[in-house]
Amino acid sequence: MTTFLTIFNLFSGTASIVGFAYVFTKKNKERFIKICKIAFVITTILSIYVLFVPGNYFKNNVNSKIHYYSLKQANDTLIQEGSFSFSGFGPYAIKFHKPFAEKPEVEIINVNGYSHEPSVSQITEHKVVFKRYSSGPSLIPDSFQKYIWVAKGKPYSKYTNTE
Known part of the structure; x- marks a missing residue:
């Protein structure tokens, strides 16, 4: 569950950044495609890192947030x-x-x-x-x-x- 949420957060964050970049590069379509490719390649590499390296920074961050906001903690x-x-x-x-x-x-x-x-x-x-x-x-x-x-x-x- 933590791995899935970590990868989902990486891709959704990248999509937000790429959407923001589109505002500045919408007239130059080739440049926007280049930015998208670079951003999603970096995100894919980070996702592979999350999948295969146990106890990494990204997964620990998501895991601590899940623990903090869990119902058991609140009760x-x-x-x-x-x-x-x-x-x-x-x-x-x-x-x-x-x-x-x-x-x-x-x-x-x-x-x-x-x-x-x-x-x-x-x-x-x-x-x-x-x-x-x-x-x-x-x-x-x-x-x-x-x-x-x-x-x-x-x-x-x-x-x-x-x-």
Whole structure:
């Protein structure tokens, strides 16, 4: 699969370059044919190199991109987010849509930029509990009590891709 994709990328890249060269040489057809022959001969030589030399630069490049963008790599981290606002003085609990395999990292984003933000009082694989910031007798208006939470962690095995 990697070899096929590498050779395909070589030929499609060459075709793009030749198409770009056509813009400048469309009046001189003989010169364009000469450019095409040279470009595709070089591409064929590189393709033979890819086929017969194991661990070459071109194949390693494509292989690393496949590994980077694979679904298994993407499913190693689960990110969930939502918003909340306090009503009252008690703690606020949020249940995650999908459970995590272990306790996730939870971040709080203060939407209004006010200097006080809640603290995380409890984190489990299934929920997070936020505690309102209290600074004594002064009350923080409800309009400043809007927050976004982001939880990032390893997904529970039931939700991972098992290929």
